[in-house]
Amino acid sequence: MYRFFKSKFYLALSLLVIVFTIGVFGFHSVTEMSWTDAVYMTVITVTTVGYGEVVPLDENARLFTVFLIITSVFVFAYAITVITEYILSRSTLRNIIQRKTLKKIRHMENHIIICGFGRNGRQASEKLSAYGEEFVIIEKNRNIIEKYEDIETYFVEGNASEDEVLQKAGIEQAKCLITALPSDADNLFVVLSARQINENLLIISRASQETSYRKLKLAGADNVIMPDRIGGEHMASLVVVPDLVEFIDNLSLSGDNTTNVEEIKMEDITPSGKEITLKELDLRRETGCTVIGYKTPDGEYVINPEAELKLAKESKIIVLGRPEQIESLKLKYNL
Secondary structure (H helix, E strand, O other), X not given: OHXXXXXXXXXXXXXXXXXXXXXXXXXXXXXXXXXXXXXXXXXXXXXOOOOOOOOOOOHHXXXXXXXXXXXXXXXXXXXXXXXXXHHHHHHHHHHHHHHHHHHHHHOOOOOEEEEOOOHHHHHHHHHHHHOOOOEEEEEOOHHHHHHHOOOOOEEEEOOXXXXXXXXXXXXXXXXXXXXXXXXXXXXXXXXXXXXXXXXXXXXXXXXXXXXXXXXXXXXXXXXXXXXXXXXXXXXXXXXXXXXXXXXXXXXXXOOOOOOOEEEEEHHHHOOOOOOEEHHHHOHHHHHOOEEEEEEOOOOOEEEOOOOOOEEOOOOEEEEEOXXXXXXXXXXXXXX
């Protein structure tokens, strides 16, 4: 709808320019008056001011003037209507969209909040969308919001370090917050504010400087990611172990019929809470997937766990398989 009004607005401006151009060239050619006089005559004619003729007008010139007056009246009326409608609709439409967004956010639970919609924020939103996660984006740049607000994304306009803005994004009901602002100081304020409002919130922060890592952890961030360091390590790994890195890069964590790695909660495998071993689970025979990792209830990881490992409550297993095997796994446990 916004783009529709915008196109009408540019059409109205184009018509005004066309009428003005026709008037200037018309007076200059019909009456042979100077370009300055032609501009003057066009302005007083299309605005219906009518101070008086610069030079005496013959019959052809007067007919052209009548044509120009009638045309300009309709064009000006249309332009004024469209411009007024555009200005009012832009403000009104923005308010309606924002009210509808905030209303939907109030009913959200266990969603994710992304602070900042720059490069890292967009990458995070794309990955969350691939997993079907519900998320809200906090962004203070109106131009960025207008650019992406047509892609079924919930935006909250404002500064993410302000408590009121975080509350509008539903931080009390959220399960995770990702702050991907370009400034480490801004990320620090967001982490402090978010942790104060919701103590149980999982907070993941971006950092640019090594010195900011410890500060963000002390402020309450559960994980701190440094994109530049990760990029450098990845490039170095391509030199040292290129085949291994390329193999890992080919593993897809999300997407339609392309997933190779999946994590499963024990509650999904044994809803009754019964503890079983990997041998009893026998995922390899049931689905073709291979268990490559195990996360204990305390958060410790076991790589390539033994078959006799007993799977405790509130733990997770990480499995590897071809896309069709992962799909079979999801169907078996209704994931």
